[in-house]
Structure formats: structure tokens, C-alpha cells
Amino acid sequence: MSSHSEGSTKAIFYALGANGGIAVAKFGAALYTGSGAMLAEAIHSLSDCTNQVFLLIGLKESKKPANEFHPMGYGRVVYFWAMMVALLLFFLGGAFSVIEGISHFRHPEPISSPAVALLILGVSVVLESFSLYGAMKEIRKIARGKPFMQWFRETRQSELMVVAGEDIAALCGLALAFVAVTLAVVTGNPVWDALGSIGVGLLLMVVAVFITREVKAMITGESAAPEVHAAIQAHIEARPEVERVMNLITLQWGEQLMIAVQAKMRPQQSDRALVDAINAVEESLQARWPQAKWCFFEPDIEAGRD
Structure with a gap:
């Protein structure tokens, strides 16, 4: 296995471990508190776990040897799985969160035990930061001093790009959810929680669109960096x-x-x-x-x- 592949695999396992723990905690908190923003975040984390499994499947399939039907091997299969991840992030993570937020906006319900929700969000920030640190550590090894956005546009490692994009979206989503829950508690207006869910969903959809655009270029056929x-x-x-x-x-x-x-x-x-x-x-x-x-x-x- 090449060093690039090893780095991508490490980053994926960092993300899978962090998101698995986060998803369990968020679902428990969402059920306990009735927070729509928390439920949106839980769905997002579950979607991320599925995404990381897809990426691992892609990396494994890409190692299959060439044959008469695929004389150049299966290396580009990772791009297919990266596109699947982007679509899942858009629909399961983003669209579901928006729909859930609209539902809570129309029928607002007060958050029970907001302290639990805020505690889980805080722990999630720590775990997600650990995942992002692992991804950025591997990116720095290959970026050769490039700014992150330049590396994101020029990289040909779809799986590492997806993990980094997911982690950044997750941290921003957690910040939105934290603000939304806090405002709902301070103002006593649960509509803020619904708006937080919608905000998280729109954020995920925007990130998914960026990832889809980059992966599309890889599938179409890109030169070396x-x-x-x-x-x-x-x-x-x-x-x-x-x-x-x-x-x-x-x-x-x-x-x-x-x-x-x-x-x-x-x-x-x-x-x-x-x-x-x-x-x-x-x-x-x-x-x-x-x-x-x-x-x-x-x-x-x-x-x-x-």
C-alpha cells in the first residue's frame, strides 16, 4: 500500500471512530431533549459514518488487479464512492436536516434538558476536532505548503478531500447547533432550534456541492496535479x-x-x-x-x- 493510501486510510479511521461515538451520543441527547437541531446533527454524524465505510470500500476495491475487462485496473473506483458520499451528504445529511428543521419550525416544541444537549455538543466538538486534526495531519504531509483551499482544488485524492470536507462541515454544524440551542434556551423560543437545524442542513448541502464539483472533475478525467x-x-x-x-x-x-x-x-x-x-x-x-x-x-x- 502506498504512503498516500495509508495516510487516507488513517484519516478515514480517525473520522469513523470519532463520528461513531458522536452519533450515539447525539441520538441519545436528541431523544432525551427533543431538540431538532440535535437530531439533525445526529443524522449528520450517522451519515458521516456511512460515508467513511463507503470510502473504505472504495480504497479496497481500487486495489483489485487489472484484468482483460479493466486493463488499467480499478484505481478510479474511489471516485465513484466519493461521489456516493457527496450525494449521501447532500440528501441524507443536508436535505433531511432542512426538512426536519422546517417541521420543527411549523410545530415548535420546547427543548427539555438543554444542558444535556449543550454538553453533548461540546464533547462532539472535541471528538470532531480530533478527526479533523488527523485529516489535516495527513494533508500537510502531501500538500507541500499549499494553502488548504488550493490543495482542495488541486488534489487528486478524493477520499482525503471528502474526509476533510466532512470534518470542516461537521465542526461548523456543531457551532451552529450550539448557538441555536443556546438562543432557544435564553429566549425561551424553540424556533431558534428549528432555524439551527435548517442552518446545519444548508451548510451540509453547500459542502456537498463543493465536493461533488471536485469529484466530477476527477471522474471526467484530470491530469496529474x-x-x-x-x-x-x-x-x-x-x-x-x-x-x-x-x-x-x-x-x-x-x-x-x-x-x-x-x-x-x-x-x-x-x-x-x-x-x-x-x-x-x-x-x-x-x-x-x-x-x-x-x-x-x-x-x-x-x-x-x-
Whole structure:
């Protein structure tokens, strides 16, 4: 298993452990207090647990070996499961919370034992912070100093992106729920609790839309991260066998990478020498980037020149 895959798996297990405990506590508190915002948060945490299971399934399936029907393997199956997570976050987490909030807004009920609800929310913040810390720790290992939003837009690790997005949404949702319950208690108006549930739902839906947009790009087919693509081109152009790179295509395939090169080669003594030169360039690429499982090299000449 690659280090990137190990980092993603660690982050997913951090999130699964934290969200499992949070979901149980929130459901108990929601039943005890009758808080709509708390119930919305409980559904959100249950949705997150399901999401993490989906991501683990995706990582496991992506390791299946290539076969005649899938000659390039199953690496991109992680993108499918990441999209499933985004849809689940939108509908089960976000839409359900909004519907639940609207129901409580139309038929407001006072919160019983608000101290219990606030205590559970506080504990949830601690556990969710632990989960986010684990995800950010793994992100920092691969982000190479990039700001988080830049990494989020450029990363090709859908599973780690989803975990980080979920954790951030969860912490913001907890803050909204805490404020909503507090206002409901201070003002004696349970409508604040309903508005909190709606706010949590809308927040989850917004985050789900951002995740869906990024995963859609991965499913459609994205190049390697910009700095990797640029480094590959610089590496090829620096090779003594290559005169000029005419075209370079990189395609991220889950954890793996496909490279297709069209280049003008320096003159060689024979056809065999040209083949050896191409093989040397391909071997150097795969030595530098072990994730580059496929490398296709096309020697060519510039149009209008000998």
C-alpha cells in the first residue's frame, strides 16, 4: 500500500471512530431533549459514518488487479464512492436536516434538558476536532505548503478531500447547533432550534456541492496535479535523448498515473538505438514517479522540418 493510501486510510479511521461515538451520543441527547437541531446533527454524524465505510470500500476495491475487462485496473473506483458520499451528504445529511428543521419550525416544541444537549455538543466538538486534526495531519504531509483551499482544488485524492470536507462541515454544524440551542434556551423560543437545524442542513448541502464539483472533475478525467505535471515535463526535457517535448498528457487514475509523451528525439545511430533511448526515458520516469504505471512514448518530427 502506498504512503498516500495509508495516510487516507488513517484519516478515514480517525473520522469513523470519532463520528461513531458522536452519533450515539447525539441520538441519545436528541431523544432525551427533543431538540431538532440535535437530531439533525445526529443524522449528520450517522451519515458521516456511512460515508467513511463507503470510502473504505472504495480504497479496497481500487486495489483489485487489472484484468482483460479493466486493463488499467480499478484505481478510479474511489471516485465513484466519493461521489456516493457527496450525494449521501447532500440528501441524507443536508436535505433531511432542512426538512426536519422546517417541521420543527411549523410545530415548535420546547427543548427539555438543554444542558444535556449543550454538553453533548461540546464533547462532539472535541471528538470532531480530533478527526479533523488527523485529516489535516495527513494533508500537510502531501500538500507541500499549499494553502488548504488550493490543495482542495488541486488534489487528486478524493477520499482525503471528502474526509476533510466532512470534518470542516461537521465542526461548523456543531457551532451552529450550539448557538441555536443556546438562543432557544435564553429566549425561551424553540424556533431558534428549528432555524439551527435548517442552518446545519444548508451548510451540509453547500459542502456537498463543493465536493461533488471536485469529484466530477476527477471522474471526467484530470491530469496529474499541476506541480507533478510540470515536474514530469521538465524531467523529460532534461533527458539527453530528448530534443523537445511536443505534447505531454498526464492522467490521474486513482493513486496511479498514466503518462503519454510525444517528443522529438535526438538523432540516434539506428532504430534499435532509438528504441533503447525511448526505453531509457520511460524507465527514468517510472523510477522518479513509481505511481506512473503506464508510460506511452511517441517519437515524432516537427511538421515542415526534416
